[in-house]
Amino acid sequence: MSQAQQTEPINHRTLVGRQRRERTRQKILNAALKVFALKGPEAPVIEDFIVEAGIARGTFYNYFRTTQELLQATLEWLSADLITSIETEIGDLSDSVLRLTTGMRLWLGKAELDPTWAAFFARPECIDQLPFGPVFAPVMQDLRNGHTAGLFQFTNERVAFDLIAGILVIAMRSHISGRTYPGYADDIVRITLQGLGVTPTRIEAALSHPLPALRRTPMSMSSS
Incomplete structure (x- = not known):
């Protein structure tokens, strides 16, 4: 042998x-x-x-x-998986407004389809411990690129990011409590883009772009 x-x-x-x-x-x-x-x-x-x-x-x-170690692992898994999933769908897009619009719409679509995921991320204690730096780097880059190109109007990119994050958290809580309606997600994205200084014409063009399907969080490998 x-x-x-x-x-x-x-x-x-x-x-x-x-x-x-x-x-x-x-x-x-x-x-x-x-x-x-x-x-x-x-x-x-x-x-x-x-x-x-x-x-x-x-x-x-x-x-x-410890439970804290498990919490960190869960946060890293879920946030990294979602951002990776979104980046997979918008990777070919170069327009910063369209990238941000599509990413937010996918995020809110995830919250609507997966209330458990939304309930986890909408908790302030979880938001406070998110690894923002590496996980949300693509969002910060889109804000930076769009601002340089004159598509976004804001004085500080961290404030712009906090605007997006805060609105998404409130929107997730609305999904959890059932306080939404048809077209709610697009309305949330629309008002967020208005807050970032995007022109109405560009906002409506971005919202009319076909929305790709976001893959589900990998709850696979069911048993040991």
Whole structure:
């Protein structure tokens, strides 16, 4: 038997082990999303996640040591996945207004389709701990590019970003409580763009652009 034949089963077992470990980690993150959305970041205890995920206590500690560590992992997973999903859909767009408009519409569409996700992100405690820098860098770049091109009118890009973030949080809470109506998302985007100084003609052109379908958050790999 050759050396390659001897090592192949070991490599296969290693791969299967990694896949099983990733499935279990994803299972815990899925459970964390539900628990944090229901109870908030401060209230849950580790037992809550163990019960929701249907795993043993020792299994949980193989992946996370504290609820705070799990919260950070959940925030990073969800925010990075959504921004990556949005960037996948708008990556070919060069117009900063169109990119921002489409991104906001996709974000609000996600909130409408996934109330648990919206409930998680709409909590002030979660917003305060979001890794804004690396995750939302594309949004800041769109604001910067659009301002340079004269498409946006604002005095400070951080203030412009806070305007967008604040409106999105309130809009997510409206989706959760059922205080929305047909066309609500476009109205939210429209008034946000007005606040950024975008011309009415350009706003309506961006809102009339076909909206791509956003892939769902990967709640896959259902069991370990």
